[in-house]
Amino acid sequence: MTESILVTGATGTVGQHVVAALSDRAVSIKVGVRDPETVSTEIADAGEVIAFDFTKPETWGRALRDVDRMFLVRPPVVDKSKIGEFVEAADRQGVARVVYLSTLGAEKNVLIPHHWIENRITATNMEYTLLRASFFMQNLSEVHRRDVVDHDEIFVPAGSGKTSFVDARDLGEAAAVVLTESGHANKAYELTGPEALDYGAVATIFSDVLDRSITYPQPSLLAFATRMRRRGEPLGFIALMCGIYTTARVGLAGRVTGDSRRLLGRHPRQVRAFVEDYAAEFQTGGDAYTRNQP
Ligand SMILES: NC(=O)c1ccc[n+]([C@@H]2O[C@H](COP(=O)([O-])OP(=O)(O)OC[C@H]3O[C@@H](n4cnc5c(N)ncnc54)[C@H](OP(=O)(O)O)[C@@H]3O)[C@@H](O)[C@H]2O)c1
Known part of the structure; x- marks a missing residue:
């Protein structure tokens, strides 16, 4: 059945x-x-x-x-x-x-x-x-898209900490595997992307792919919170984001595992592939800004 x-x-x-x-x-x-x-x-x-x-x-x-x-x-x-x-x-x-x-x-x-x-x-x-x-790549196109589009910046308070970004499309496929195939009962998987990058490296990828300069000014927590608040984000959401980026800042977000590759049967997507596939969303004058909370 x-x-x-x-x-x-x-x-x-x-x-x-x-x-x-x-x-x-x-x-x-x-x-x-x-x-x-x-x-x-x-x-x-x-x-x-x-x-x-x-x-x-x-x-x-x-x-x-x-x-x-x-x-x-x-x-x-x-x-x-x-x-x-x-x-x-x-x-x-x-x-x-x-x-x-x-x-x-x-x-x-x-x-x-x-x-x-x-x-x-x-x-x-x-x-x-x-x-x-791990941290979804799609946060860049949802929560932070406006910084790229309006300011040519990636504006997150993560210092020089690295993050093992994972693509939500890969998470969807991995979920379908464990929902429909055997051998995954009572297990936990740590799903990361294939690499850990700091946001300076992410900004360089954005610059290459979008063919315009995208910078990473390494904002402080206060500067980040101030910009988010001016944008009308709720305080609880800003606090959550500050917590997430502090984890990255202190070096706790960069662990890369092989679980995504094992479940997908291929390498998970890199940040470069994500930016290439979503490039239209980061062009100035692109689609309306949308936010989903992590
Ligand atoms: N962002 C990250 O980097 C990250 C990393 C690791 C884990 N996570 C976890 O991922 C989860 C969020 O996943 P996501 O980003 O895919 O979700 P999402 O984009 O934030 O979407 C939330 C979903 O929940 C539904 N929803 C909202 N309120 C609901 C309610 N009262 N009853 C039923 N459905 C409701 C919404 O559907 P409708 O509005 O259409 O009803 C929507 O489909 C969180 O638990 C987060 O902690 C996030």
Whole structure:
């Protein structure tokens, strides 16, 4: 019988690529979104679209009905307790396997919600696969796109620290592998890109590919926070970003692993390939600015 897979966060940075990658496989896809009316045709055509909200338990029953496996994303705006309750509901409803989008280092950092959620998941009867992802390359095209477009700058307070950027498209493919193939039960993978780069090196790649000078002025935390605030970003989001870039600044974001290559059966994408593929978004006068929170 065809397996039924529920994808949460399907309109998000990673979820959209999970749906795309699953579409090539012999599974039935259930897409849980808050507003089914607004999903793209790619998502609508991929499977059954149903109304689902982590904060509305009345939507969970239909979302979980007859589901064998699920891809779980914690939207940054949703309290971890709601995710924990949803995980327990999935277990009760007989979901056999959960694949959770977590973050690199979640097992050690007791302060972050991912640590708590991972523990909720591993305490259930469900098989689990934890995808501990490094910093998404797509943050550059979502959160920081305007700095490149308007100021020809990469404006993040990461000092000279290196980051093992991973492409969300590779995360989507890796998720499809562990959702549909055997051998990944009760495992955690650390998904990074193939290289660790500092933002000076990233700016050089942008300059080469876009054929104009993009600089990395190494802003302080204060200068970064001030610009984000002037742009109207919420304080909580700015604080989160400062925490993430401090981790990079102190040298804790640069670990490169072979897990992406092993799951994908090829080398994961490099930052240069990402900038080449997304170049149109960084041209001045390009598409409207969009932000997704990490
Ligand atoms: N950015 C990074 O570098 C990074 C690195 C490692 C891990 N992560 C983790 O990745 C996760 C975010 O993944 P992402 O960037 O792919 O997501 P995203 O682009 O931020 O999108 C969030 C998704 O959640 C959905 N959503 C929001 N509120 C919801 C609710 N109340 N109920 C149901 N769905 C809701 C949104 O769908 P609708 O609005 O359409 O309903 C959207 O599809 C976070 O947990 C973050 O910590 C991020």
